[in-house]
Amino acid sequence: MDLRPRSHPTYLAFVVHRVSGLLLALFxxxxxxxxxTAISGEARFDGFxxxxxxxxxxxxxTGLVVLLAAHLAGGLRVMVLEFLGWRKRQKDMVALSAGLALLVGLLFLLNVV
Structure with missing residues (x-):
């Protein structure tokens, strides 16, 4: 029986981690x-x-970089829970993971533009 509501931040972190993994696999x-295209010839690769x-x-x-960062941060959050047992600070870890993912995406966007 799941006692946590689906609106809890850790459930949202769970969903973001799974969806980002799925979207990265589809990519x-x-x-x-x-x-x-790089293997098939220089002209085709230049067109790409x-x-x-x-x-x-x-x-x-930029969205892909945010997905990668979100998946990495979510995976690190899960590892911290598994190996360090920091269960009382889960909301802080969720906020840190989300902030890290958005910061990485913003830094990437600033370097691209």
Whole structure:
């Protein structure tokens, strides 16, 4: 029996960690396709690089970096819970994970633009 409400921050952190992992797994075939363009020839790869200059692609890259950071921070939060047993500070860890993910995305966006 789950005693925590679904609106609890730790449940939200659980959902974000799982959804970010799923979206990153769905991204992998696209990543391998992009790497395949480098193998198939210089002209095709140059065309792909020109396509990546599109502002929509830049926004998607920023979203991808935020997903990576959220998944990493969520995974670190779970590891802290498992190995250190800091169960009383879960809300703090959720806030730290979310802040870290957004900070990484913002830093990436500032370097891209």
């Amino acid at each position: 992998l075939p696209l990543h391998f396709w992009a790497l395949g 690089l020109r396509w990546t200059e599109n502002p929509l692609v830049k926004a998607a890259e």
